[in-house]
Each structure stands twice: as C-alpha cells, then as structure tokens.
Amino acid sequence: MAVPRPSAGDMVLIAPTQRGGKWFFLTVCALLGVVGFAVYAWLTQLQVGLGVTGMNRPVVWGFYITNFVFFIGISHAGTLISAILRLCNAEWRRPITRCAEVITVVVLFIGVGNVVMDLGRPDRVLFVLKHGHLRSPLLWDVMSVTTYLICSSIYLYLPLIPDIAILRDHGSKRRWLYRVLALGWQGTERQRRVLEILIGIMAVIVIPVAVSVHTVVSWVFGMTVQPMWHSTIFGPYFVCGAIFSGIAALIITMAVLRRAYGLHEYLKPIHFNYLGILLLVMTLLWFYFTFAEHLTTYYGGDPHHMAVFWEKVTGRYAAFFWAMVVTCFVIPMAILSRAKTRTVAGTVVASASVTVGMWLERFTIVVPTLVNPRLPYERGFYAPTWVEWALMAGCFAAFALAYVIFSKLFPIISVWEVEEGREAGFEEALERIKGYLPPAESAAKP
Amino acid sequence: MKIKRRTFFGAAAAAAAGLGAAESRLRVLGRVAEAATPRPRRPGPASYVPSLCTQCDGGCGVRAKVIDGRVVNIEGNPLFPVNRGGVCPAGIAGIHAVYNPDRIRGPIRRRGERGSGEWEPIGWEEAVGLIGQKLKEVRAKGPAGLVVLDGSPEGLMGLLLRRFCTAFGTPNYVVDRPAEEAIRRTAHYLLFGMRDEPGYDLEHSRYILSFGAALLEAGHSPVRTMRAYAALREKGGAKLVQVEPRLSATGAKADLWVPLKPGSEGALALGIAYVIIKEGLYDEAFIRDHAFGFEDWVDEAGITRRGFKSAVLEEYNLDYVSRITDVPVSRIFSIATSFARTRPAIAIEGCALTNSLPDLLAIHALNALVGSIDVPGGVLAPQRPPVSVLEDPELDDVARGGLSQPRIDGARTAELPLAEDAPERIPQTLRGESSYPVEILLLHYSNPLYSHRNAAGWRDAWAKIPFVVSFSPYLDESAAVSDLVLPDNVYFERWQEFSAPSGGRFAVFGLSAPVVEPLFGTKQAGEVMLEVARAVGGKVSEALPWQSYPEFLEWASLGIFASRRGSIVEEGNGGVSWTELLERRGWWYPSYDSPEELWKQLQERGGWWDPVYYFGQWHRVFHTPSGRFEFDSTLLRQEVMSWAERRAAEGGGTVLAEARSILRRFELSAVGDLAFQPHHEKAFVQEDEGEYPLEVIFYRPLALGRGRNANQPFLQEILAPHVHVDWDCWVEINPATARELEVANGDEVEIVTASGRVRTRARYFEGLFPGVLCMPLGLGHTAYGRWARGLGARALDLVTARVDPLTGAPGRSLVRAKLVRV
Amino acid sequence: MPLWGMVIDLDKCTGCQACVVACKAENDVPFSSPELSAAGRKMSWMEVITEIEGEFPDVRMRYIPRPCMHCDRPPCTKVCPTKATYRSWENGIVGQIYPRCIGCRYCMNNCPYTVKYFNFFAPEWPDEMKECLNPEVSLRPKGVVEKCTFCDHRLIRAKEQARAEGRELQDGEYMPACAAVCPTRAIEFGDLEDPTSRVARARESARAFRLMEELGVEPKVYYLREGEWYGGSKA
C-alpha cells in the first residue's frame, strides 16, 4: 500500500528534496563558513571569558540578550500566524503554514542559544533545573520557551506526516528515514480524522503558549525595578512586536523560497498582499504601543526614567532609536498603506525594514537602561566587539542553514494541504461563505 | 559542477563534528574552571601582629593580619595613638609593597653600561666588602667625596646614617625629604627658633584655618589629621576653613572653602591680621608676654622700628588685599572675626604653597595674634620620645678634615646661609667647579632622578659621580642607573621604629619586629650600614658599636625607660582619660619594671607613648634670641646684617647698601623693617603672562603620596573618583576656562611652561579657580616596576629647577602655562 | 535573630577610600589594569561615589561610600534563576554562592544600587601576590558574579571565637574590613535588631536616611546626612 502520488504539478514541491545542486552546495558552504567562524568566536569567548565582548559594568547585557529577544520574537511568525490562520480557516494559508512553522522551531533554538552564549558559565546551564528558583522570571522563561519549543515542534511535525509518507512512497532518497518518521501513515480516513483533531488541538494550545512566551520574555525586563524596563505595558508590547517581526521574517523567507525553488505558482502576490495587510496592522499597533510607552514615561518625568528616555531620544543611542522609528514605522507605513506598492517586492522591502527596525527596538530597550542605572553615578557605554558581531552573523547564518537543510529534507510547502485545498477547500469555503449570509428570502423580508 | 550528496553530508557531518568538539571543549573548560576555584583551603587562624607603616611618613601603627605565615591584610593598630586603628588606603596597599613582583631579589652589581639593565647578582659579603673597599679609598682621597641622600631622616635610621657620615668625615649627609618643606621649616626656625616641625593640637581646636594644607589627603600624618577632623565633627560647632584655589578633599569637607588666586595666601593672612588688629580682637596678654616686634619699638641703636601692628595697618587694608587675592572684603572680614573670636583656633599652612617665606610668616602670625601658641587646641612645641642620646662620635684627623669642607649642596654656607639642606642644588654644584669631587652617592629612601624638580640636572650630573649605591628594594629611576643596589628589607621584614615628632600633644615611640621572614635575599639597610662601618674600621666602626640593628634600637629604648614617663600604648580615650589616670598614678604608669620588660612589651603592643603635654613651659616653645614669638625676626636680621657688615668691611658699600643687596639676593623686595617681618612678596614667576596665560598648581592624591606608592596596583586603581580617572594622569580645568580654550572633557592636551611640557587628558572640574590648572603628583615614572612605569605624566616637568636662595627649597615659584589641544 | 547592618556617617567620611582598598585586600578582589578599567571591568565591592554639584565658586563635593546595601527585600535575589544569590534568613546578609552562579547577570541588572560585579575574565595575580591572598574567602572563577558580603567570613570567625570562649557575640566584635580601617570611624557596623548596639542607636539619628528609600527594598545600610554645618556660608 502506498499513499497516492501527488499530481505532476505538485511534484515541484518535493523536487528540492530529491536533488542537490551547485547553488545549494555553495549556499551551504558559505553558511557553514559563517557558522564556523562564529563557533571559533564562541570558543574564544569560552576560553577567555565574556571579557572578549563589549559588555561591561554597568552594561552587562548586550547583543546576546538583544538577539535572544529578537529571535524569540521572530518565532511568533510561525506558529502563531499559522495557528491563527488555520483556526480561522483562512484558505490562503495553505502554502505558507509550513514555512512559518519551520521558522519558529529553528529560530527558537537560536534564541535559546543566545542565552547560553550570554552565560558566564554555560557549563552550568542545567543548574536552572537542578537549583531552579521559581521566583525568577528567567526560570519562567526557561519553562515557557521549553513548552513553546515542544509544542511548536509537534505542531510542525503533525502536518508533516502525510508529506513524509509521500516522500517515503514516491521519493528515491532516504526512504529509511521517511519510513521511520511517517509513523505508518497510509492516509486512511481514520488517520486523517485523528490528524486533523490533533492539529486542531495543537493550534489551540500553541497560541496561548506563544503569547505567554513573549510576555514572559518581556517580564525579564518588566519585573525589574530598572527605569524604562519596569513597565506594565511590556507584555503586550513585546507580543505585538514579536508578531510584527515574525510576519516580516515570514514574508522575507517566502520571497526567498519562491525565488530559489521556483514556487511562483504557490506563493502568489496575493499571499504577499494579505501578509502585507497584516503587517500594516501590526505596524500601526506597534506604533501605538511605542508612542504610549514613551509618552507615559515623558509625561511622568521621573528623573531616573528620563535619564534613559533622553539617552534614547537625544543621547548616545538616539541614532538607533530614530532609525528604529523610521524602519519600524515610516517605511512600512509608506509602502504598505497603498495597494499599489503592496507587491511582492514592496512587502519584502517593508519586511526587511521592519526586521532591522525590530532588532533596533530590542537593542534600544536592553542597552540604554543599563547605561543609565538608577543610582546615577555609574555610567557606561556599550559597543560590541568582533566576537559579538561574529556570533550574531553566525546566528543568522545558522538560521538560514537550518532552513535550507530542512527544505532539502522535507517539502517546504505542505503538499497534502495544498491538494486538500484544491479538492475540498473550494466547496468548504463556499459553504462557509453561505453560512455567513442570511438566506435570500429572509433578507428580502421588510 | 555536480556535487555528490555524499559530499554535502560529509560537510554537514564535519560541521556537526565541529560543534561536538566545541561542546566537549566546553565541558573540559568547565571542568578546568571548576578546578581553578580552589576549594577553600582550611585556613589557619588569623593573628594580628603589630608593626609600623612606612608607606608614608605619617607613622601609623598597623597590625598585619597574618594567616599561615603570610600577611593577607593590614589594619590599624587600635592601641597606637597616632591612628588608633585607622589606616589610609596606602597603609593597606602595603601588602603590594611587600609582595611586589618587582622587588629586587638580592644585592646586584651593574654589569653593562649604566642603565643598560644588565646586572649581576652578588652575595651580601661581597657587596659589603666592595662598598667597604670603595669607602676606604674615598676616605683616603677626601671623605667629603661621600654624599648620602636620605629621604627618611626622622628616625633612628637617619641618626645612624648621620653618625656614620660624621665619623666618616663627610659634611654631606643631605636630608632629601624635607627639602620640599624647607621653606616651612625655615619659617618655623625664624619664628620659634628651632629646626623642627611644631605640633598642631588639631584634635582640640575649634577653628582650623588652613592655607592649602591638605589635612585630609597629605597631612603631616594623614590618618591622624583625618581623626582630628572626625573629632572636630563630633564636637559640633567646630569649624574648618580651607583656603586654596582648588576644592580639595579638605576643602570639600570644610565648613567653608575660600578659593583664591594662587600665591596670594600670605596677603589674605595679612588682610585677616588687619581686621583682627583694627577690631582689637588680638590676644593682648599673649602679645605682651610672649611676642616680640608687635608694637613699634626703639632698638639698641636708638632707631625707631616699625612693629608688625603698624606695618599691617599701613600696608594691608582690605581693599588692597581683596584685589590681590580675589576674595571679597566681606568674606575676609567674617573669616577674621570668627577666627579671632573662636578659641582655640589654628592657622596652618601646606607645603605646596607658592608663597615666599615672609608669606608663611604671615600665616603663622595669625596664631600669635590670637594667642594660639602653647595652649590646648593651638600650636605646640614638637613632641619627640626620649630615646637615648649619644655623645658626638670621636673623630680622627681624616674626619675632621672632611667635615671642615663646605657642603656639596651649599647649605649653611655663604651660598644658602639659612638652608639646612638643599639636595636639589647638588647638580648645580657638580656642574660648576665644586671644591672637591663626589666619589660615592648613597641613596636611602631617595630617588632624585624622579622626585626632584631638578631631575634633568641630576641626569646631567650623574656621569660625574663614579659610584652610586641605592638601598631601594625596587628599581626606581635612580637605582636603575646606579652601580650597586643593596635592596633593603621592606617594612614587614625588618626591625624599625618611629620616633619622629607626633605632630600633636603626645610623644610616641613605635617599635616593630619583623612580621614575616624576608621573602627574598634582601637585608635591612641599617644592618648593612653597621657591617659597612665595621668594614671601614677605625673610628667609624667605633662610632657605631652595635652588633645588629635591633641591638641599636634596644639601646635607644633605654632612654625611654630612663625617662620615667608615659607607658606602653594602651586603649584609651584620646588622652583625656589618660591625663586623669596619670594624675592619679603620679604621672608615671609603667607596666614594665626593667628595660628588658619594656623592650618586650614594645614589640607586643607596638609602642610607647606619653600623652601628657606640659603647657606653659615657654622655654621649650621659643628658642629665639628674644625667647618670644618674633613678629620681627632677629635671626633674619642678624643673618643679613652680620653678612652686610662683613661685606662692608671687605670693602663693599655701606652696611645699609650691602644689606639691601643681600635682601635682593634673597629675592626679598620689601625694604626697611618690613623685610624682616611677615609681609607679602609677589611669587617668583618664570613665565610671561602674555604667552602663558594659565597658572598651574599641584597636589598629591592621597593614594599616591609622593611617588613611592606608584608601584602598587590597589592605589593606581583609586586615583581620582572626582574626575573619574584611574591608572592615568590628568589635568583638572574649570569647565568655563576649558570652553574658552575649546577643550572638551577628556581631550588630550599638552601643557607647556618655560621649563617643560607634559601631555595628559583634560578633566573638567568645577572646583577649580578659573584660569588655573591642577595636576596630580606621583605619576609619570619611567622605571619603578610594571605598575608605575609609563603610567601618566610627571607633572614636575613643568616646574623650574630653581632653588630658593633664602631657604634652599626647590622650585618656589608660581608656574604659568599655556595649554594646547593635541 | 541578628540583622546585620551598617551606618555610614557622611559627615565624618573624608572620601579617603581606605574602605575601598581594605575590602579588596580582605576579599581577594582582583585589581585591574589601565585596559580593564577603561573597558569597565574594574571590580570594587566598596566604592566611594563622589558627587559634585554647582558651579564655581559655589561648588559642593560629597563622598558617599557604597557597599552592597544588603537589602532586606533584595530585588537581586528574587530574579536569580539558581538561588546563587540569596538573603540569609539567619542574619539578613545577602550572599553569593559562586559555584552555583551561571553568570546570567540578571541580579546585576536588578540591583538598583549597581553594586555587583561580574568576572569578565579569570582573575590573575603575579605569583608573588598570590601569597598575600586571604585564604578565608574563596576565589571566584571567571564567569560568575560577586559583590560585598559584609565580610561574612569574619562573622564566622567571630562566632567561633565567642563560642570557644563560651559567650555571646558582643557588639563590635564582628567588624567588616572596611569598618575596621576607616580612619574617621565613619562606618559603624552591628546588629540592627539589638537596640543597644551602636548601629541601632546611630540609625535613630535625625540625620539618618537610606539611598532610594522609596523603592521599598529596605536597605540595611544607613547613611547619616552631613550635619548643619554643611554648606553653611558662615565661617
């Protein structure tokens, strides 16, 4: 017995898993090179100590924690978006859920990796379990990120099973692997029903977990007594920022895949348009939060907070702050608010801008507060060293590498869901739309 | 190109292996780091061993915290009256002086060129033999060829060296340390008639008016003055007023900081005197009974002399003073009235003043005006412990011949008749034609190539000295270019005593035995000198009959036993309860009844003291010809007039004309009686005001003192929190002045004077008189170990190498400079 | 149950920094170098903060010695994920367990007084200087956080001594290094719970205050404001 062979057209989706290619090899080598250099930087750091970074006293958190927050933010691309779209039965979701979910899983590892890199004693990382202290927001982080990682991995894996079965039955490579991973999927009615239920459950679970993750990340800052960290708005603000940057990352990834694997038929301008609208909504939301946060601080005028405020707005980190405003708000607004520019290229440009901007946002949250601690005598400045740059580059490269490898092992667009959409989706959608509307006769009644 | 999948997975596997390796490396590193955390050695018990701090000359008693035979920390000796348990940062950093990796391990002899850094270690016997041999040769040629520079002359080690020199036959035992203070000492000499530092009963004073005395940073004995300050605060109502162009730590803690133009302190003092006299606030009884030269008088020759009172009233009205000093009239008035109305009050001066001798006399005149001399809370006669006194050594003919030679530094010769010592003048003598050659230079606690204004002059003169020996435990600038280094034991390794004047009411004798064995093959300088004396033999050896240095100290302590005064240091309440106790016990309360017992207890407790000061013994206070405080200095008059008479007799002009020219030679511009009385002289300035618009002053950060402590990392680390600088030099500048010069905080700048230039960073400091720069002393070493060498700039490069012709003090001048951004 | 605390009299403190150096020597805090200091890696469990206010000639300069405040409701211990920093229920001292610290530096960020230090490198000493390290405290490896401990090893020693002599610990017997050396006796130390102790009496002074009291972290280091004299313009 074998699962049915996908249509000839859809074979393009599993094609990348069946062959290598020069570009693939070169990409992997280049990425490996960057990752290798980062590993070297990390070894240096391990050997010499965190002194090789630009961190100091009082600025004891820098790039690594910025990256941690940033990557965890990106992770919301995935699961959260795909889960919401799935639960809403948004039909246009079908070709993009997978690539979103993969982003999540990969990026979570990198986020966690950044925390480990940041530790003075990474060899003792498991002490958080052995000696765990439940009152510490950092421990909340450990728990919620772990939960999120598990949930989103399952959530990635479940919809993958039917596709793995396709590869097992119709591919020529690594069948042994797919055989194990397919868990005996035969596409029977029962199996389908179970799978659908499981996916549904996971989609429901994953949303609160994702929200909790970024809330807890924000609480790492919010729970402290430090000026401009100690803020009640941080939970939703961070979640908003996370989804914001997540969508941006998703758009960029889709554009790259579309180009690299020739998926123009699957990832269409309409997808970019829809995501662009979502991004626009988030732009506005993000601006609202940012404005509210800073206005409240300014109006309150607490001198400790104002020290940080001015540092961001006119001080040594003003360039970063205003660059953030431009990249997170001005540019995406300009591009996304007009349908004419909400093209593939347009949304990609806006997304790139947002990605940079959200990184700057994380940076201007983490660093200026540390530069201006409460006791107004300790003052510092932070500038990263080559080690931090190398590790940051390594993180991006590792993300790309993992993504490339995943796309070489598994179809990056869900084959069976696309098929299902083609077969059943149309009718289903019609039914649903009818369901929204009042019956013709009753509508006619006075 | 077709790439095999295998290749790809190979690469991936390699990367994975790399990560795996990283991980295992991580684990290993973790373990290594774990191992590097020593499991708490089960430390032995801590014992606290009394000793004496020599990080500066303050004479604090310390106790070394010793665990397992090592000194791990230093605290104050709570029994010791100077500091009663307190210590300053330098006192604690002493562990870095002892366990310093740059210490010299044993005697070394130069091998290559001077300064080539090539040394050969030699044994002590050989070293002593070598120097004994050299000394014998010098003695044969002319013993004055031996020059000893001693930077630690106050105690018994100084006595030993001095005695050695006398028996050897050289007049050139030159005290290096108080050269800086020479001008103060000369002032005290003229006013009190003795060559010693008076005491200041700061602890019991109610009003301290300090003219640039860095009481809380570089006081005579910093911890004692800090304790006195605390006592002042505890009393409540007592006041400290700090007069100086810069807000120092003392100024910051003062009740009033009076910024003024550098070099005008004497004028301010005279303005204050003006108010006190005008308002009739002076102590008439004191002036009547114990002062000379206040009112106008008629001298033996029948000439009417103008007294200090008339002089002040005629010359120093407040408008004039206010103009010179830049201090408002109302402020001068209010300081003067409070000073005169609060009893007891003290006026005290620092060493860094740019003032001339008559200006310092003016500051002291304030104490006399308010009768604050020899009263509780006033100026006191110096208190020294009653150590054994030796008869002068017996001299042989060679010695007698040598001692009749003029001194190499010109002190007490016609060149510098009032000077005690003038070490900074030696290079000048060497450059010119000295009447005899210098054969050996012996350096004890002395580093002229760094510490002297005239370091450059020394460098030039160095080649003229065939043999230089240093006792320094570290290779300082001078030792680095010497011929033989005989490293001294550092203080925890040696027998030593403290017997200088306490600076306060009590007399103290501190004693300490070695706390730890010498870490290296070093030997105490005193021990070496005794051996050298024996090697030289004859009368020299007889003059120093002790077999060992502790034996010498024990002999000195006999005098204390014999004095039947005081007691071993005990916990007490600053002398108050002690006075009562002693009164009850009949003024002597010994816990010892034999010299041996005293010697033992001295070691166990750290010292002896006598808290009782006998007020009203005027013969101990004033040694002047009049037996009084001299507003008009008979000593100076005599010096000038007798010289003038000699010159007139030798065929010069009239006595009066000669006297005038002598006064000019002494750089005194005042004429008539005023020349011999406290008055204001414009400070000597080398630089032209147009070209050099700024003034530079200097100060000694507590951490560094004068440079001896620069090799201790704990101290380099705490240099100047007020300007956020450590491990570096800086120049303080008023921000307004800096903005005019377009210099930003932290800019690298060059300061240029007629004498030299230094480069450092500008630091904004609001507490500085506009137009004035301030630089720290003690940095800019070119040798002296890894932590001192090459760190910051040597501020003294800016100062002229001139020697004050009246006192022999170096560089008494107002330094003008320009500042350029680089 | 004793509650150890400190009272620092700003009236008496002359900013000499003896406390700073004493602390380093007593606790084996490594010294820095020009490079380390410039990079912000200098360690100093005790610091003397110098505050300058005003413009010439009306300038005020104040010294504020700053150890760890040993907050009774310490924000630093709350956030530690491994309980490597904790408040001792026995005596209120906020301590560090170096072998447990993972070096996340979260506690540093949540200390409102910025009193904690991180070992950016493994501490180093020339061999000669290793001799004068105090064996009563454990050395910190690279990657962990450290701070003022109120010299709690001295508490252990003092307790041992008292026990050996069969008596209670007396006021003044347990003295941290900084308090022991202070030339002006500006630092008092003792049991805040014992109403007869010198610290308990000193903190009753009208001059007493604590840094950033409004945060409610209950620091156990009190300061005595400079007295009436301060800033007085009458000489």
Ligand SMILES: Nc1nc2c(c(=O)[nH]1)N[C@H]1C(S)=C(S)[C@@H](COP(=O)(O)OP(=O)(O)OC[C@H]3O[C@@H](n4cnc5c(=O)[nH]c(N)nc54)[C@H](O)[C@@H]3O)O[C@H]1N2
């Ligand atoms: N800790 C420590 N203490 C020491 C020593 C040491 O090595 N270490 N050495 C001892 C020795 S040898 C000496 S000579 C003395 C020196 O003792 P001081 O002369 O008291 O010390 P300085 O620091 O040289 O200068 C004192 C003050 O003078 C101010 N000042 C500078 N120029 C002027 C000026 O033109 N006018 C006025 N009014 N003030 C000015 C400075 O701001 C500084 O505060 O210190 C002794 N005390």
Ligand SMILES: Nc1nc2c(c(=O)[nH]1)N[C@H]1C(S)=C(S)[C@@H](COP(=O)(O)OP(=O)(O)OC[C@H]3O[C@@H](n4cnc5c(=O)[nH]c(N)nc54)[C@H](O)[C@@H]3O)O[C@H]1N2
């Ligand atoms: N840069 C700078 N120069 C100054 C001053 C200043 O503050 N800064 N102050 C000036 C004043 S006021 C004075 S009094 C002079 C003082 O000038 P110096 O007498 O030169 O004083 P120090 O630098 O204290 O010590 C001199 C040398 O003593 C040696 N030494 C240290 N410990 C020991 C020891 O245990 N035994 C022996 N035998 N030697 C030891 C060191 O090698 C040191 O170089 O300097 C003057 N010059």
Ligand code: SF4
């Ligand atoms: S003042 Fe400081 S350096 Fe000087 S003797 Fe006292 S403790 Fe030592």
Ligand code: SF4
């Ligand atoms: S030791 Fe005492 S006087 Fe010196 S800075 Fe510290 S607290 Fe102030």
Ligand code: SF4
């Ligand atoms: S001062 Fe800082 S480190 Fe000390 S207890 Fe308070 S929060 Fe913790």
Ligand code: SF4
């Ligand atoms: S750095 Fe160490 S002590 Fe501080 S929070 Fe992290 S684990 Fe706890």
Ligand code: SF4
């Ligand atoms: S109490 Fe001890 S650890 Fe804390 S600052 Fe004072 S000396 Fe350092």
Ligand SMILES: [Mo]
């Ligand atoms: Mo001096």
